[in-house]
Amino acid sequence: MNIGVCVKIAPDTNARVKIAGDGSGFDMADQVHGIPDYDEYAVEEAMKTKGAHKGSVTVFTVTTQKADKYIRKGVLALDGDKAVVIGEDASDTLDVARLLAAAIQKEGCEVVFTGKVSTDGGSHQLSPMLAEVLGWTLVSKVVELSIDGDTFTATRAMDAGIKQVVKGKLPAVITCEDGLNKVRLPNMRGIMKAKRKPMEMVSAADLGVSIDGGRTAEGSFAPPPKRPAGRIIEGEAADAARELVRLLRDEAKVL
Amino acid sequence: MSGILVLCDHAGGAFKPTANELLTLAGTLGGPVFAAVLGDAPAATLGGLGASKVFQAAGSFGDYAGAATVDALEAILAASGASVLLAPGTYVAHDALPRLAARLGAGMATDCSSVAMVDGKLVGTRDWFAGRAQGQVTVNTTPAIASVAPNSGPKSESTGAEAEVVSVSWEAKTPGLEVLETLAPSTDGVDLNTADVVIAGGRSLKSKENFDGVIRGLASTLRAGVGASRAATDAGIADHSEQVGQTGVTVAPSLYIAAGISGAIQHLAGMRTSKVIVAINTDSGAPIFEHATYGIVGDLFEVCPAIAEAVQALD
Known part of the structure; x- marks a missing residue:
């Protein structure tokens, strides 16, 4: 099976949130970055799927940062096969979805795993947008999954603790929720092997995507209001x- | 195009509180207010909450079919001619809504604590870094889409007016899912996301039996939703779906009682906008007390049952 997983390189959840002086953005380049928790569940589920169905795992990310160490240690060292790093500074989520979709289609993936939400912007928008651009099935906040041929059965965590068992057809975007699996750390052998695995750097132009952006504008950032004593x-x-x-x-x- | 379309959720033949909150909010933004209703519900009654027209899509939406929601909402939005779509910040906002935004090339502001119209554009205030910063999203597109967190604003009394109901036909085009089974939560059914009162327990409960007895016991007295810290859900004392915090559910009830929860950043992120916070902890230095409206330094195994008793003595 040709498996994809999308990860974001984001500030660690324990990083200090620093707002730029004029409130127009965040100033966190010097803070510890990594692959966020939910994306780690996505990585692990991709590896579990590879273990059960054979095939290969390609990891996709959109970033202008040096992603090399995070992707090698956090994905390739855990039995990922290949990385595609899209080096664009795309702040508009639909642009990011279009870039990822183009790269995913080029690789011919049949299933793509993502984390249910990012830990920085936390907009919950990317995965549904990715499913729409690809024209694929979407199943969000999955806590249990089994794949059989081109059909999958998933348990999704909805509001109020309600869970639903749903059945759908691949290709699909599957967003991963806490409880789906147990994240592993890479071993030394995996880390060594990861050093020689292919990492492709591509641009929007390579993928035939034009970044238009501007659908939203973000700003006026401030610390949360203080509560009275x-x-x-x-x-x-x-x-x-x-x-x-x-x-x-x-x-x-x-x- | 003008007007504000509100997705009004319903269950069991009644509209959810978010329908009232969102219609009330839409009424403050200027322009006509329309309601979108998916499936069978008493649509005309939304006129009493300010909807001038209700657009209703027929079909089976009972178990939340994400794909059908995208397709039906797309048809309703087109039929209404609305320039803004407001929806509750629940599962639909993390599943169907961004998919619809992508289809329409529309910008979206997710799970806002408030929205306003500024110079004809929708501006939503929302959290970044799980509540460790706030900011604003200006949506530059028409239509503009926003989801609003439950319990973010006031509700109205119905005037009893009835609205005209327009039936909208729609076509299924999104690859969908077949719902095989819906599993009820392990709690007594009060929705943690939208509960007016939440009681949450931490790892100091030590066992599932203690959690069930003390936390769920007090929850049933207060008719409260049940939450837990990540330490408690990781330890298997409470269900994963009950985790309040950065990697769990974000809640904003009128009253949040944190029992045996120290108040790590990760937990505060999920409950800091609660109106009143009560902290119960044996450690007077626990960070949760800095955020509490009322604090009791004491043993939750004594204090929680005493609260239940005092509440029962009220009536």
């Missing part, structure tokens, strides 16, 4: 609980 309720558990319930009803008016 709270108060500690003293006393034994029973007294404190009674006082809390009184305050919730009479002062905060939320009960």
Whole structure:
């Protein structure tokens, strides 16, 4: 099976969020970057799928950063076969989807795994847009998956803890949710082998995609508003609980 | 094109609270307000909440068929001529809505805490880095699409007016999924995402039995949704779907009770916009107290049952 996985190179979730002086953007180039949690689930699911169905895993990313170390250690060292790095500074999500779709089609992938959401912008837009540009089936927030020929059965995590078991046809974009699998770390042998695996650098022009952008404009970034100082309720558990319930009803008016 | 189209979700023959919130919000933005209803629901009643016209698509949407939602919404948006589409910041906003945006070449602002019209353009305020920064998205396209987080704004009383209902036909063209089974959550059914009160427990509950007894016990007294810290879900004490935080669900209830949760950045990201936060923790230095409206330094195994008792004594 020809398997694809898309990853983002993003600031680590523990990185300090630094806003540029005028609030027009983020100034985080010096912070620790990596492959975000959900994308790691996508990588692991791609490898599991390769393990079960044979074939190859190609990893795709769109970035102007030096992606080499993250992609080799985080994907190729875990039994990925090939990387396609699209070196464009595309901030518009639909542009990113078009770039990825063109590269995925060129490689002839039958299934593509993604993380359910990025940990920086967190817009949840890329994977559905990718499915639309490709004209493929989309299944979002998957916590269980089995593939049989060109058919898959997936359990997706919806609102309010409701889960659904759904059946669909490949090709498909499958977005990966916490609980789908257990992420592994690469071993030394994998890391050594990864050094010699092919990594192709391509541009939008190579892919025949023109970046038009401008559908949205982002700005006015600021830290979240501070909450007013709270108060500690003293006393034994029973007294404190009674006082809390009184305050919730009479002062905060939320009960 | 002008007008604001609101996707009004419903279940079991009644509209969800998000329908009211979004119609109320749309009424403040200027221009006519239209409602989009997918499947069978008392569509005309939305007139009482400000919809001047309701566009209803026939079909089976009962189990949320993502592909059908894309195709039907596309047809409704075209029929209504609306320039803005507002939808609830729930699963649909992470699945069908961006797909529709891509089809239309439209810009989208996801899960906004508020939206406004500025110089004729939709501007949404939303979180970056899971709430560690806020910013604004200006949508430059027509139509403009935005999803709005549940519980972000006020609701209206219905005037009782009825709206004209226009039936919209649509064509299935998106590759779809067959729903084999819907699995109910392990909790008592209060929707964590939209709950008005949430009680969340941490790893200090130690076992699933304790979590079920103490946290779910108090939740049933308060008719609250149940949440958990990542440490608790990773330890298997609570379900993954109940994780509140950067890698889980983001909630904004009126009242959020954090029991035995220290308040790591990753957890705060998922609940910091709650109106009132109550922290219960034995460690008076826990970061959660810096964010709490009310704090009790004490043992949750004593305090939670005492709260349940005090609530029951109210009526």
